[in-house]
Amino acid sequence: MEPVRVGVLAADSITQLGLTSFFRTRRQVQVVDLDHLTEHDVLVVQADRMMPHIVAELCGEDQVPVPKVLLIDELRDNDVLSAVECGVVIILPRGRTSGDGLVDAVVAAASGRALLPPDLLGRLLRIIRRLQEDVLTPRGLGAAGLTAREVDVLRLMAEGLDTGEIAGELCYSERTVKNVISEMTSRLNLRNRPHAVAYAMQAGVI
Numbered sequence: 001m002e003p004v005r006v007g008v009l010a011a012d013s014i015t016q017l018g019l020t021s022f023f024r025t026r027r028q029v030q031v032v033d034l035d036h037l038t039e040h041d042v043l044v045v046q047a048d049r050m051m052p053h054i055v056a057e058l059c060g061e062d063q064v065p066v067p068k069v070l071l072i073d074e075l076r077d078n079d080v081l082s083a084v085e086c087g088v089v090i091i092l093p094r095g096r097t098s099g100d101g102l103v104d105a106v107v108a109a110a111s112g113r114a115l116l117p118p119d120l121l122g123r124l125l126r127i128i129r130r131l132q133e134d135v136l137t138p139r140g141l142g143a144a145g146l147t148a149r150e151v152d153v154l155r156l157m158a159e160g161l162d163t164g165e166i167a168g169e170l171c172y173s174e175r176t177v178k179n180v181i182s183e184m185t186s187r188l189n190l191r192n193r194p195h196a197v198a199y200a201m202q203a204g205v206i
Contacts, residue, residue: 005041050079058086089114
């Protein structure tokens, strides 16, 4: 099996050197410069805490969308959601992670697997439930951030209907349909109608 290409981003130069040197001793992985990472590689990020500059590094617009493994000392509830939103697929508590465990995590991330320790998974589920109860449900939104009316419109868009046909099917005016689409694409930062349909399909609502 080809070694997994991995980039390393640590909180300080000593840890950066230590992790890089460690990975170079393991045949399962191949260390590459951050500038050479592709979407098929893995980025290991080490941090003491999820400070603003760490979040910026994880979520930066110039970041290649690679799966990320986060090796961290301290993680608050809100940090778990931030990490996941930034493309982190595996979170490892630094004090409880062995060298073998870190390498296994990199290999797992490269193969498309995601992993959270049971305590972190429970915290993430509580955060999502709170978000649903406090933010989405009062606004009539589902987990994908879409209202039932928006899902109806998107389902018909996916079937190839134009604005007039959607209006006829749902007994709306064309203006209402246009407003629904405009508000939805603006709120979710969707580029156009095909992007909106793709978003709904990826979210599993149509």
